[in-house]
Amino acid sequence: MGSVSSAEQPWAGHPKGSRGYRNMLLALLFGGFATFAQLYSVQAVLPGIARSFHVSPADAALTVSAATIGLALAVIPWSAVADRAGRKRTMTWAISAAVVLGLLLPLAPNFPALLALRFLEGAALGGIPAVALVYLNEEVQRLHAAVAAGTYVAGTTVGGLAGRLIAGPVGEWADWRAGVLAVSLAAALAAVLFVRLAPSPRGFRPLRRGQGPGLGQRILANLRSVPLLALYAQGFLLMGGFVAVYNYLGFRLEGPPFFLPASLASLVFLAYLAGTVSSRVAGGLTVRTGRLPVLLGGIVVSIAGLAVTLADSLPLIVLGLLLFTAGFFAAHSIASGWTPRLATVGAAQASSLYNLFYYAGSSLFGWVGGLFFGQFGWTGVAAFTAALAAIAGTTAVLALRRAGTSA
Numbered sequence: 134m135g136s137v138s139s140a141e142q143p144w145a146g147h148p149k150g151s152r153g154y155r156n157m158l159l160a161l162l163f164g165g166f167a168t169f170a171q172l173y174s175v176q177a178v179l180p181g182i183a184r185s186f187h188v189s190p191a192d193a194a195l196t197v198s199a200a201t202i203g204l205a206l207a208v209i210p211w212s213a214v215a216d217r218a219g220r221k222r223t224m225t226w227a228i229s230a231a232v233v234l235g236l237l238l239p240l241a242p243n244f245p246a247l248l249a250l251r252f253l254e255g256a257a258l259g260g261i262p263a264v265a266l267v268y269l270n271e272e273v274q275r276l277h278a279a280v281a282a283g284t285y286v287a288g289t290t291v292g293g294l295a296g297r298l299i300a301g302p303v304g305e306w307a308d309w310r311a312g313v314l315a316v317s318l319a320a321a322l323a324a325v326l327f328v329r330l331a332p333s334p335r336g337f338r339p340l341r342r343g344q345g346p347g348l349g350q351r352i353l354a355n356l357r358s359v360p361l362l363a364l365y366a367q368g369f370l371l372m373g374g375f376v377a378v379y380n381y382l383g384f385r386l387e388g389p390p391f392f393l394p395a396s397l398a399s400l401v402f403l404a405y406l407a408g409t410v411s412s413r414v415a416g417g418l419t420v421r422t423g424r425l426p427v428l429l430g431g432i433v434v435s436i437a438g439l440a441v442t443l444a445d446s447l448p449l450i451v452l453g454l455l456l457f458t459a460g461f462f463a464a465h466s467i468a469s470g471w472t473p474r475l476a477t478v479g480a481a482q483a484s485s486l487y488n489l490f491y492y493a494g495s496s497l498f499g500w501v502g503g504l505f506f507g508q509f510g511w512t513g514v515a516a517f518t519a520a521l522a523a524i525a526g527t528t529a530v531l532a533l534r535r536a537g538t539s540a
Contacts, residue, residue, distance in 0.1 A: 147273050149280070152275055158284045160331035161265055165288025165324035167228055167384075168261040170296035171235045171254060172200055174316035177301035181309030186244040198496065199248045203255030206490040208263035212481035213348050220268035220481075221331050227260020228324045235317035239310035263291075263485040270473045270480065272332060279424065282470025285414025287409045290462060291325045294405040295319065317358025319352045355486055359473050363532035367428070367468035368491035369437075370525040372516035373498025375461045378439070379508045380499050381514050382454065391447060407455045407464030415463035416470070425533050428467040432526040435460030439522075464525075465491075 147153035163388040175182065175196045215223040234254040241247035265285055273281050296316050304312025355361050382401055386393045411431070418427045438456030441449055469487055476483035498521065505513035 138229075149274065154281070156330045156332050156392055157269065157272055158281055160327050161281070161285040162226060162264060162271060162291075162328040163323040163330065164224065164261055165285050166292035166295065167232070167320040167327065168258050169289045169292035170299070170316050170323070171231060171320045172204065172258055172296070173193070173197070173293050174300040175241055175251070175309075176201075176274050176294035176299040178304035178309035178312045179313070181304050182247070185309060188244055192244070195248060195250050198253040200255030200258070203252040203257075204262070205489050205496075206484035207256040207259030208488045209348075209352065209482060211260040211263040212267075212479075212485040215264045215481050216265070216479075219334055220264050220271065221334050224262055224268065224331070225328050226263050227257055227264075230260075231257035232317065232321045232324050235320060235351050236314070238317065239314045245500065259488070262488045264481060265457065266484050267473045268331075268334070268529055269470075269482045272335065274374040278474065279395065279419040279467065279470050281464045283412045283414070286412035286466035288460060288468065290405045290408040290412065292323075294402055294409075297402050302353060325383055339405075341389050343355075343535060348479075348482070351482045352486065354478045355483040358445060358477075360485055360535075361472065361486070363470050363528050364468045364475065365487055365490040366528045367525050369466060369494035370498075370521040371432070371461055371464055371468075371494075372491045373494035374459075374502070374521040376495045376499035377456060377502025377505075377514055378454075379443075381511070384444075384451075384506065386447075386450075390445060398479045401451075404451070404454045404458045407459040411463040411467035413457035415466050419467065424467050424471050425529065428464050428471075428529055428533075429526055431460045431462075431464030431521050432529075433460070433532060435464065436519050436522050439519050443512060443515055447502035460536040 147157060179193045179196070182196060183189065186193075195208055210229060211223060214226075218226075221355070231254055234257055237248065240251050241250055260436060266282055269281050269285065270278050299313035299319060300309075300316050303311075311538045317388030319362045385391070385400070392496070415427050438453045438458070438460060441456060444450060444453070469484070469491075472487045473480040473484045497519075502514050502517055505517040509516070
């Protein structure tokens, strides 16, 4: 009997430093940019949308919620498509559809049409986070998967920041339609770069009809796993607190004793750059220390940052926000990249469930944080967010200690 042919051997993944590895990182960087630039672009032009359609600020904010709800509802269906059609092909379909819908947004004739387009855009965008980390874990060497995942998360931070910083100034110079169009054009360029750079899949094995457990069984299997539930809790709790902080810090800075104009207060989004750095650094640290210590370290840093924001000093508040943001994105990059590694069946569904809980936490706790702000001011928001982070950290210690030594 001869040796096993190379075609029959399992794909070990692109090694770090190879062309395939570098292209994978660049592709996911551009994919994350395109996704999150479009997802949050309207947040920077909400006043213009409110004026244009004669709606209240709260109603205008529904343009953000419509997209995130669409994304949350679509991640599991997209994961099922990816199991059959392939990871790169599915992401290409998703990012292309999202760009087309984004280019149609400035043509919305009325507010209900704008909400419908945003919902569809979010649903299309769901195909990127639903599949990206599974694609990555199948195509790069296991040892360096966490580093690569950190690069993808870094791309999401750059995209979220760029979407706001491009749409805001352009929208102020022209109108909200021009601001959104500018972001969509930038996302289109990033989408082209993703498609050109993403390596052809070599680790993917399509799931044939009738082969293996069905979609419902794969979802239930991932919901029965205690370590996976602990990772879903990280996204749910940490993202909820993160959105609460960024939702209400602007109100604090525009009030006493700071009285910053809205244009300056909006610059707090530049703190996202701390997450761009920390998500990459966190991925590299896992090679030496393992995932769990880095995850817990990110949570501790975020809580420390919250404590610093309690000071009545603008420089200290900025420092605290930088620490909080760095800690959050470090923890998120580890939790999101760890999820498909711990899935024994339905890795795409495991990753999609993480995103489902992640955006559910954003919607729920981003709103609940406002109740604490109304009752207790910024101290209430900081305490509420710190409590969510502490619960997340405790859950990780209890449920992920054994997984931390094996994944």
